[in-house]
Amino acid sequence: MDQEELGKLEASCTQEQPPACAAACPVHVDVRAMAAAIARGDFASAAKIFRKSVPFPGIISRICDHPCQSVCKRGEVGEAVSIRALEKACLDWAKEVSASGFPPSAKDKRVAVVGAGLSGLTAAFELAKKGYSAEVFEKESRLGGSIFRFSREQLPEEVISADLKALEKVGVTIRLSAEAGRDMLIDDLCSDFDAVYLAPGEQLAGELGFGLDAAGRWIIDPLTLGTTNPKVFAGGAVRRPSGNRSPIGSMADGRRAAISIDRFLQKVSLSASRSSEGAFETRLFTSTEGIEPLPATVMSDVSRGYSLEEAVSEAKRCIQCQCLECVKVCEYLNSFKGYPKKYIRQIYNNLSIVMGHRHANKLINSCSLCGLCREVCPENLHMGTVCKDARGIMVEQGRMPPSAHEFPIRDMLFSNSEKSALTRCQPGKSGCNHLFFPGCQLSASAPEHVRKTYGFLCEKLEGGVGLMLRCCGAPAEWSGRTQLFSDSFGNIAAQWEAMERPRLIFACSTCYEIFKTHLPEADIVSLWEVLDRTGLPEGVCENTVPGRSLAIHDACGTRHEKHIHEAVRNILRKLGFAVEELALSGERTECCGYGGLMFFANPELARSVIRKRIAQSDSDYLAYCAMCRDYLASGGKRTWHLLDLLFGAPGEDLANRKGPVYTLRREHRARLKDALLEELWGEEPMEKEKYGRIRLRITDELRETLERRQILDSDIQKVIDFAESSGAKLLNSHTGHLLAHYKPAAVTYWVEYEAAEGQFTVFNAYCHRMEITERAS
Amino acid sequence: MNPKEAVPGKVEWLCSKCGLPLEVGKVEVGYLGSMFPVDLYKCPKCGQVFVPVELAEGKMAEVEKLLEDK
Ligand code: SF4
Ligand code: SF4
Ligand code: SF4
Numbered sequence: 032m033d034q035e036e037l038g039k040l041e042a043s044c045t046q047e048q049p050p051a052c053a054a055a056c057p058v059h060v061d062v063r064a065m066a067a068a069i070a071r072g073d074f075a076s077a078a079k080i081f082r083k084s085v086p087f088p089g090i091i092s093r094i095c096d097h098p099c100q101s102v103c104k105r106g107e108v109g110e111a112v113s114i115r116a117l118e119k120a121c122l123d124w125a126k127e128v129s130a131s132g133f134p135p136s137a138k139d140k141r142v143a144v145v146g147a148g149l150s151g152l153t154a155a156f157e158l159a160k161k162g163y164s165a166e167v168f169e170k171e172s173r174l175g176g177s178i179f180r181f182s183r184e185q186l187p188e189e190v191i192s193a194d195l196k197a198l199e200k201v202g203v204t205i206r207l208s209a210e211a212g213r214d215m216l217i218d219d220l221c222s223d224f225d226a227v228y229l230a231p232g233e234q235l236a237g238e239l240g241f242g243l244d245a246a247g248r249w250i251i252d253p254l255t256l257g258t259t260n261p262k263v264f265a266g267g268a269v270r271r272p273s274g275n276r277s278p279i280g281s282m283a284d285g286r287r288a289a290i291s292i293d294r295f296l297q298k299v300s301l302s303a304s305r306s307s308e309g310a311f312e313t314r315l316f317t318s319t320e321g322i323e324p325l326p327a328t329v330m331s332d333v334s335r336g337y338s339l340e341e342a343v344s345e346a347k348r349c350i351q352c353q354c355l356e357c358v359k360v361c362e363y364l365n366s367f368k369g370y371p372k373k374y375i376r377q378i379y380n381n382l383s384i385v386m387g388h389r390h391a392n393k394l395i396n397s398c399s400l401c402g403l404c405r406e407v408c409p410e411n412l413h414m415g416t417v418c419k420d421a422r423g424i425m426v427e428q429g430r431m432p433p434s435a436h437e438f439p440i441r442d443m444l445f446s447n448s449e450k451s452a453l454t455r456c457q458p459g460k461s462g463c464n465h466l467f468f469p470g471c472q473l474s475a476s477a478p479e480h481v482r483k484t485y486g487f488l489c490e491k492l493e494g495g496v497g498l499m500l501r502c503c504g505a506p507a508e509w510s511g512r513t514q515l516f517s518d519s520f521g522n523i524a525a526q527w528e529a530m531e532r533p534r535l536i537f538a539c540s541t542c543y544e545i546f547k548t549h550l551p552e553a554d555i556v557s558l559w560e561v562l563d564r565t566g567l568p569e570g571v572c573e574n575t576v577p578g579r580s581l582a583i584h585d586a587c588g589t590r591h592e593k594h595i596h597e598a599v600r601n602i603l604r605k606l607g608f609a610v611e612e613l614a615l616s617g618e619r620t621e622c623c624g625y626g627g628l629m630f631f632a633n634p635e636l637a638r639s640v641i642r643k644r645i646a647q648s649d650s651d652y653l654a655y656c657a658m659c660r661d662y663l664a665s666g667g668k669r670t671w672h673l674l675d676l677l678f679g680a681p682g683e684d685l686a687n688r689k690g691p692v693y694t695l696r697r698e699h700r701a702r703l704k705d706a707l708l709e710e711l712w713g714e715e716p717m718e719k720e721k722y723g724r725i726r727l728r729i730t731d732e733l734r735e736t737l738e739r740r741q742i743l744d745s746d747i748q749k750v751i752d753f754a755e756s757s758g759a760k761l762l763n764s765h766t767g768h769l770l771a772h773y774k775p776a777a778v779t780y781w782v783e784y785e786a787a788e789g790q791f792t793v794f795n796a797y798c799h800r801m802e803i804t805e806r807a808s
Numbered sequence: 809m810n811p812k813e814a815v816p817g818k819v820e821w822l823c824s825k826c827g828l829p830l831e832v833g834k835v836e837v838g839y840l841g842s843m844f845p846v847d848l849y850k851c852p853k854c855g856q857v858f859v860p861v862e863l864a865e866g867k868m869a870e871v872e873k874l875l876e877d878k
Contacts, residue, residue: 387878388877388878389878390877392876432873432876432877434872435876758825759825759856760824760825761822762821762823762824763821763822764820765820770821770858772859779859795861797861797864797865798864799859799864799868799869799872800839800872801837801872802837803836803837803848803857804835804836804837804838805835805850805855805856805857806855807853
């Protein structure tokens with residue numbers, strides 16, 4: 032992930048794009064902020080926002096042709112916001128604002144402006160504000176040009192003169208009744224002044240002796256307003272076919288010309304980075320789904336405009352356009368209080384830091400990599416990919432915090448150790464056409480289901496069904512440990528080759544995805560599709576109450592596997608259940624909090640993800656991934672695993688059970704391997720380590736604490752084994768308890784215990800990663 | 809990391825090997841390449857230390873996190 036790639040990703044998030052109104056406004060009035068200020072009754076701030084973009088606010092608020100309104104998103108749900116009327120209201124109801132800004136340092140360059148319409152006056156005003164001496168030549172005897180075509184009622188003279196006072200303040204020089212081409216020649220202006228802006232309204236171009244194109248129009252560069260003479264710029268009504276007047280367009284031209292002239296006089300590029308000037312179409316996506324349609328607020332007195340209360344009510348109709356589609360559906364994105372554009376920047380900075388605090392580690396490690404963001408994003412931005420790549424880089428740089436993922440990685444290594452890994456062909460068969468891969472978490476959560484499912488498959492499928500007990504390597508992949516992953520997966524692939532490439536059957540959607548991505552040549556199928564086809568085990572309907580509905584929680588790994596979604600739903604219907612769809616399901620499903628190892632890097636976040644998910648329906652949930660089931664159940668939600676319905680004992684209420692604790696999960700895997708080896712293949716199980724024979728007594732209360740601290744019984748056994756054989760322990764003179772510590776690998780474990788009758792009662796256990804150097808003094 | 813902050817009052821732990829009450833002394837602790845001395849209770853003879861749960865879950869966890877993000 033280099034700077035360029037990140038820049039592209041960052042740019043694809045539309046959240047910081049302006050709303051449609053501001054983008055369509057040629058001078059980019061920040062309508063959204065203005066409306067927000069009015070909505071909270073803060074007219075002074077609203078007026079300030081408006082004045083910031085518009086030099087003659089009184090005039091514009093009355094005659095603007097408001098291109099903003101036709102694109103206003105509110106128009107999709109009711110009527111567009113009456114933006115111009117709000118602009119007028121904020122000037123009407125703001126208490127007098129003092130002119131702000133410092134006088135600029137005077138520059139020694141002089142600019143002539145021909146024409147005192149909105150365009151010329153804006154250019155003169157902007158240039159004077161920048162410190163140039165600006166001189167306006169107007170053929171009529173008053174300033175304003177075509178604004179006098181509007182009725183006095185719409186645009187009273189006091190408003191005009193009040194606005195034009197601004198010119199005096201910045202020191203613009205005015206020459207009235209001075210007609211260019213007659214009273215002075217453009218050539219003379221060019222030699223007297225350093226630059227010239229021609230904004231003569233509808234005066235004929237030919238009269239001024241300028242370059243025309245074949246159609247008789249002035250040759251004006253639309254980006255810079257430059258003409259065939261490098262010193263001369265032109266804009267305003269001359270650029271628009273007559274009948275197409277646009278006061279705000281003229282004003283925007285004046286500003287554009289001022290910027291060009293400033294650049295010209297400073298001898299910098301006229302054309303560089305000007306794409307955000309003038310009207311454009313925004314990329315900001317804004318959903319109007321679920322917004323109640325509202326008509327425009329009615330003006331009780333049209334001649335006066337909105338009253339204060341009316342203005343507030345109209346401003347409240349502004350929906351404050353923004354995107355945040357991904358943030359709305361993803362608790363992770365929401366919890367860091369920003370949005371992808373910001374996050375990507377933070378992640379990039381985090382990866383580039385050489386010395387100093389890495390603030391975004393947690394941001395990078397908390398994403399579940401589930402891909403829901405990509406589904407809802409108008410630009411298909413996938414934050415999960417960004418986070419996963421960042422993790423890989425952190426691991427490569429040796430900057431991955433060890434505490435983030437080490438525990439699940441150890442779990443994976445255990446699953447793949449000889450204590451619980453197993454690969455065999457079906458007993459009594461010479462080869463196998465199929466290979467059942469139940470996944471480490473199903474073996475951990477419900478080992479009985481693995482045993483029964485395997486039996487069922489052996490019975491139903493022709494040509495032999497092999498069994499492979501182990502972890503697919505997802506934790507390594509999710510945590511950015513690329514090397515560990517490819518080592519582990521390479522091993523799996525080699526065994527699969529050696530079995531002559533049997534068709535793989537998966538009970539876990541994560542395994543399915545991992546194999547689909549990393550072993551594309553393999554023929555893979557989900558268990559659910561197999562069961563849907565072969566027919567269901569007999570006598571299973573006793574667990575079901577016909578017509579009862581179950582809400583399906585699709586596993587995020589199956590997001591794009593419609594065929595799996597369908598198979599699961601078919602099975603449920605065959606069992607007599609009514610299928611309930613959660614609002615976010617199928618390709619828009621949510622992660623349960625296990626994906627990407629979210630739970631290990633950010634347990635509080637994972638818990639709130641679970642809470643949010645289980646609040647979406649009162650029905651029992653149905654999951655078809657063991658981890659989803661256990662996580663949803665950990666929040667107190669009644670959740671069935673699909674295999675509970677197929678292989679649970681009749682009447683057994685498996686939806687209510689909590690998932691086993693970490694220690695038990697490992698034990699389940701190890702025992703499953705031992706039992707199957709013995710029963711099906713007649714092989715002796717492995718001998719246990721000495722410490723494994725230490726018998727522990729642990730209260731339920733302490734269990735929960737140990738689970739939170741991620742301490743396994745085997746860790747405790749190792750400490751006691753070490754303490755009892757070495758004698759290195761502390762004795763409490765008061766309670767008689769013993770306290771010992773031991774560091775089997777990266778973590779030091781402490782255990783407070785007591786020995787009695789061949790058992791060890793554990794009172795407490797805790798751990799730390801800091802290493803202590805113990806030395807005899 | 810002051811042990812007196814973590815465990816108010818006197819410690820009731822003895823080194824079971826040497827049979828001696830623990831005393832406060834300098835101990836080197838380290839993580840991810842950073843090493844620094846702290847005061848901990850330890851056996852005056854064999855050097856066996858005592859880390860109370862409050863210290864492990866409090867200050868130590870905090871410093872670990874800090875060093876991991878550095
Ligand atoms: S959905 Fe999210 S990432 Fe996509 S444009 Fe909107 S805010 Fe940005
Ligand atoms: S709803 Fe508000 S922010 Fe959105 S386009 Fe309309 S005025 Fe602008
Ligand atoms: S948790 Fe899922 S939806 Fe949220 S950012 Fe990560 S990949 Fe996207």
